[in-house]
Amino acid sequence: MNLNFLEFERPIAELEAKIEELRYVGDDNEINISEEIARLQGKSKALTEQIFSQLTSWQIAQIARHPQRPYTLDYLKHIFTEFEELHGDRAFADDPAIVGGIARLDNRPVMVIGHQKGRDTKEKIRRNFGMPRPEGYRKALRLMEMAERFRLPIFTFIDTPGAYPGVGAEERGQSEAIARNLLVMSRLRTPIVCTVIGEGGSGGALAIGVGDRVLMLGYSTYSVISPEGCASILWKSSERAADAAEAMGITAERLKQLELIDEVVEEPLGGAHRNPAAMAGTLKSRLLRQLNDLEARSMETLLEERYQRLMGFGNFKES
């Protein structure tokens, strides 16, 4: 079975395999079976539509973590031009789990910052599976403050299982690094648009996720703890991750309903990895629209609205 298909996509994978086979046979025997292939392709599309119209939260979490899912650098390539990566926190190290730098969005200079996962084993390890250490957050902070100085709007791309839980990370102040970003981002005098492109893992995601607008790709997730973590604590078994995912409401659609995010950016059929260029195209138009909208505001209005947006989060009653 093709590894690019997830467990629940097995019927699609089987159909696709059959189509491949037919193509092979077709080449071999020079028999025209394109009609049959077209029929099967239609069936495959219908099946994909059907499966993807009723995904569970846990299945969406699988797509968000798909090994072929486009990462920050992929979007950088498709959406922005002239990207100049900037490195280091000026204090300790350069964390490859977060990338950032200046680039142009349709000629406009901007700052782009995002989590970065690796594609192959070697790169996965180098990028620590997209789990930043404090120096990653401090690099992000440095770049954001630079963006403020040079009046560059900031785009962040969120895709992390979470901040790295390691000894060195704790020694160097993981908590402080995250907390400082939250504080500074809430008052930064430049527009900030955040997009969850894959996994929005807890504080490690939020640390580059405070802004004027928060977008989520259709099959991305955002949660206070991973479904597995939640399940192992509350259900005493990580096997119950699917239940935890459902209970927490981690999907874009649910979080939009709850007014915790501003916009859901729909993905191509079968997920962003099936057509990264189309995904990037859609995302680019949304980012531009959000930026235009934000830039029409005075800085004071922008900051006040950002503040009120944050203050509005939460549910309680007053007796």
Next chain:
Amino acid sequence: MSWFQKLMPSRIRTEGSNRSRSVPEGLWTKCDNCSAVLYRPEVERNMEVCPKCGHHLRISARRRLELLLDEGTASEIGANLQPVDVLKFRDSKKYRDRLAQAQKQVGEHDALIVMRGEIKQLPVVAGAFEFAFMGGSMGSVVGERFVRAANLSLEERIPLICFSASGGARMQEALFSLMQMAKTSAALARLREAGVPFISVMTDPTMGGVSASLAMLGDINIAEPGALIGFAGPRVIEQTVRETLPEGFQRAEFLLDHGAIDMIVDRREMRDKLSAVLAMLTHQPSPRTKRLPEHA
């Protein structure tokens, strides 16, 4: 009320079910750290610090604030805020039931208590996490009460103090809890801009989302001796790095060594230390030498 509670002087007697955790049914208790058998009223008098080894026992939020603020000066803020379960969250138990149980057991509506009051006549706003309430976890009510405390500080330009004791964000409120990190930090950003001091006192334990937001953002960060403070829990780290953690890892002394906090302060010195520090930051005469104002 048991026979010995009736014998206790009223000042150390605790009323109602909410104190049942800090005052177990017994005149003798055992220190978690040195296992010494301790006379309960003596521990109370010693601010819940073991008189033998100095171990800081966990303490309820109300008792904490009572120890901090001048008698008769405290008034509670946001006491009428109550949690609601919009997600209809249910694990092995309903969140609603967990809340009801915690409220009944602890006698509080949620895990943060906030008061306006005075420390040696210096007006302050002070909050304390109630660890007995769902592990001091931060959900919407905790976030909102913290913000109201910060806003009052800002409005009156008086210092804010927060004693944290929390396992982190409250999972049952899911992403709403995560957003409380941003919300509380944004409120602190305004205090910082206005030059109103915020002192964060981290007590055992201060972990996860609380440590990665309001607790680490003090103008001055203080910890109680031996307090466990960190982002990831020791068990999670152990599973990740697959090695046993060094002795004292993530303890207050470790954080001081690594530059994360300004000082470690013994609970019995806390009031003196906070008032002295705050008086300097707010350009007030030293509370150590100040005489009581004479009434004209």
